[in-house]
Amino acid sequence: DARVTQTPRHKVTEMGQEVTMRCQPILGHNTVFWYRQTMMQGLELLAYFRNRAPLDDSGMPKDRFSAEMPDATLATLKIQPSEPRDSAVYFCASASHREYEQYFGPGTRLTVT
Amino acid sequence: GENVEQHPSTLSVQEGDSAVIKCTYSDSASNYFPWYKQELGKRPQLIIDIRSNVGEKKDQRIAVTLNKTAKHFSLHITETQPEDSAVYFCAASLYSGAGSYQLTFGKGTKLSVIP
Numbered sequence: 001d002a003r004v005t006q007t008p009r010h011k012v013t014e015m016g017q018e019v020t021m022r023c024q025p026i027l028g029h030n031t032v033f034w035y036r037q038t039m040m041q042g043l044e045l046l047a048y049f050r051n052r053a054p055l056d057d058s059g060m061p062k063d064r065f066s067a068e069m070p071d072a073t074l075a076t077l078k079i080q081p082s083e084p085r086d087s088a089v090y091f092c093a094s095a096s097h098r099e100y101e102q103y104f105g106p107g108t109r110l111t112v113t
Numbered sequence: 114g115e116n117v118e119q120h121p122s123t124l125s126v127q128e129g130d131s132a133v134i135k136c137t138y139s140d141s142a143s144n145y146f147p148w149y150k151q152e153l154g155k156r157p158q159l160i161i162d163i164r165s166n167v168g169e170k171k172d173q174r175i176a177v178t179l180n181k182t183a184k185h186f187s188l189h190i191t192e193t194q195p196e197d198s199a200v201y202f203c204a205a206s207l208y209s210g211a212g213s214y215q216l217t218f219g220k221g222t223k224l225s226v227i228p
Contacts, residue, residue, distance in 0.1 A: 097212035097213075101159055101162065107156055
């Protein structure tokens with residue numbers, strides 16, 4: 001049963017520190033999404049890639065967030081410097097060009113103190 | 114861009130009763146409407162979806178209806194059980210031959226099924 005994996009599952013860090021979250025999409029999926037979930041804003045898109053090329057990153061604060069896909073098996077989301085308002089659950093999802101469904105990873109729960 | 118409104122934000126029903134959650138969307142180009150169930154601390158999981166060429170879809174106790182003209186879609190859960198208690202999200206998206214585009218989510222409905 002193929003699944004999207006994310007690391008770390010939990011991260012507690014101090015304000016100003018760099019945070020890197022990693023996602024391994026399902027093998028063969030060509031589209032990877034990063035979503036952020038907070039109580040106030042709900043689930044919102046940060047960025048997504050198709051065939052490793054960024055398609056939309058308009059949901060990300062550009063000054064501190066960056067997303068990359070160095071290869072087809074790894075997507076990264078980096079926050080530098082982190083701030084308390086970045087505390088949230090960050091989900092990665094992947095999708096195949098043959099299917100409608102997006103498959104979500106387990107999420108990274110980030111707490112910035 | 115797309116905007117999805119979801120109602121109600123909370124819903125309590127007695128076990129065995131039905132639950133209905135409603136969503137509206139703004140972008141007439143959207144052609145894919147999934148519903149996700151999220152249990153506390155878990156990932157969103159797809160429970161049912163509908164495409165814009167279909168008006169209704171059923172899967173056991175769950176059904177979804179879509180009205181493209183009015184741009185709204187609904188989730189119906191019959192014979193609710195305590196394990197149906199969770200947060201439910203509707204979403205709208207565009208799918209093309211190249212693949213999926215981003216999901217725009219509603220704010221979620223917290224469903225509580227009272228035994």
